Amino acid sequence: MIKINNLQARVEDKEILKGINLEVNPGEIHAIMGPNGSGKSTLSSVIAGREDYEVTGGSIDFEGEDLMDLDPEERAHKGIFLSFQYPVEIPGVTVSNFIKTAINESRKGRGEEPMKAREMLAKMREKTALLEMDKSYLSRSLNEGFSGGEKKRNEIFQMAMLEPKLAILDETDSGLDIDALRIVAGGVNKLRTADNAVVVITHYQRLLDYIKPDFVHVLFNGKIVKSGGPELAHELEEKGYDWIKAENA
């Protein structure tokens, strides 16, 4: 689905990604772990097409197409979704209006008709129920006055509505209490199909108890320095990141 080859990127003069290689296939869940400042969030931003980062080398191929020439919204239309670590507030724009605009703009981008109002409503109802959200969420201003947990849940709600092929969850577990974590992770699991893929970016093993990864990668100093199965996450949890740092010092 996505093939990242020797990806290098910097922000201003600071080199952050120093040659990332990663391949994710449909149906797979990958976890990317690593200490603070290792480049995890940069990687997700670069995949999503954020302009602040300058890609200095390598390539990202998504379903056979080079992503580099595409605007962020075009990448979204192709089915790339990023759950933000810090979702932004947009005062005065309701959750339902925002998601309606997002869905219909994406459909327009793909040359499809807008979704019928009734279908949209039914879908919103279904997905709020899936994430155990009160319907009143829909009429609140996007992320304005939301608690940390509500913001994250709202991200997954949008993911559920947009049905992306590739979802990147950037620190979705931060700010969540244990109940919210269970609900959010449960939502992600229910949205899994053989055709879509998830990349989970996290510091901690805890989220991976709920969203079980097929592969775990350790990102350190701009490079993936270790890859393995789910057991690698446990090992990290037990030993911390110091041994990784020591190995790559």
Added chain:
Amino acid sequence: MSDEILDEITASDYKYGFTTDIESDTVPPGLNEDVIRLISEKKNEPQWMLDWRLDAYKTWLAMVEPEWHNVTYTKPDFQAVSYYSAPKQKKELDSLDEVDPELLRTFERLGISLDEQKRLSGVAMDVVVDSVSVATTFKKTLAEKGIIFCSMSEAIQEHSELVRKHLGTVIPKRDNFYAALNSAVFTDGSFCYIPKGVRCPMELSTYFRINEANTGQFERTLVIADEGSYVSYLEGCTAPSRDENQLHAAVVELVAMDNAEIKYSTVQNWYPGDAEGKGGVFNFVTKRGICERNAKISWTQVETGSAVTWKYPSCILKGDNSIGEFYSVAVTNNYQQADTGTKMIHLGKNTKSTIISKGISAGKSHNSYRGLVRVGARAENARNFSQCDSLLMGDQCGAHTFPYIEAQHPTAQIEHEATTSKIGEDQIFYCNQRGIGTEEAIALIVNGYCKDVLNQLPMEFAVEAQKLLEVSLEGSVG
């Protein structure tokens, strides 16, 4: 996000720039007593009206153009302005079929098909093209309730006593330079009277257009809501492109008697000048309402046009327990300048006022909020809440806030909140990531920012206003 994107987004051409070829009957440029006599004679006015105009003219001659506002422009040459222009077709029309087809097409291009308006929204419209009304609809329905809704010229003929009693009572002839000028030379406008206890069953709507090159527009509007009545009045404007500046100095007076309520909504989109700041309408308007006991006046405005705007829809809260409201969105782009706000004059006891002002500046424009809250010596328990927000797009525009507060009663409670924000790159990227392009994202964010004001507009008007905001700020796509 780079500045180029913002430049692109904010560099939008005026989409409604076109003129229609309707023959006009225009008086040569210049202003003197003879021109005023001519206007009055052309309109077949009674003697008292002519005397009133001449008195205003004498007052105006002794006044000087104000300079205290935060705008710069070349002062108009009042002798170069033509003070009267009327489409030649002047006979009374009972239906749209009788309206000049060219004119109807103009409205259609603006997306304001009268037919549609009539059919879908039940809006009775008094259409003003240049200075003379050419179509009035729904008159019959209104007449059954005793509501008078007609052009000012007609009102002067048919309801002379009502006009004479109220004209200039809220905004005296000598109120300010432009109000005095308007009083001397106004050619037409709208008149509305709602009888005691009557709730006007539909939104009353007027569309203004400036259509004749070099024609100053001097509209005069008078809305009278008698005791216990209610009316919602809509005013919307678009104008064709012009190279030379056009002067517009309207006067709007509202009278809300005991227990009456007037809701006055404006969408203004006059030609703002081109991207270099050339041309555009000068909009120097005086709007004021007076509230008697338990009365309420709400001004709602969405202002996106004009090169220079100078406008302060105000409320005199004379009666006890009366309420004044002002909801405003003012957008400036390119070289536009706006100095706008309101005055809430609390005179009666337990009077309340609310001010919600949302300014949006883009390009190299300057947007000022200027507001006065005055609590008089007898205004026990007066309350005011003001919120003035500014949104900046790009780094070459300016937002300014000038709040004036004068409290002469110790029980007065006045609150003022102000914020200034920029549309954040984070917000735009977030929208982009969800599949929403940058232009759409800005429209979405701006509409959200203006929601508190747009919510005050009647439904059909709100949709139009929303569209206008998008058009005003979008790039030249399509």
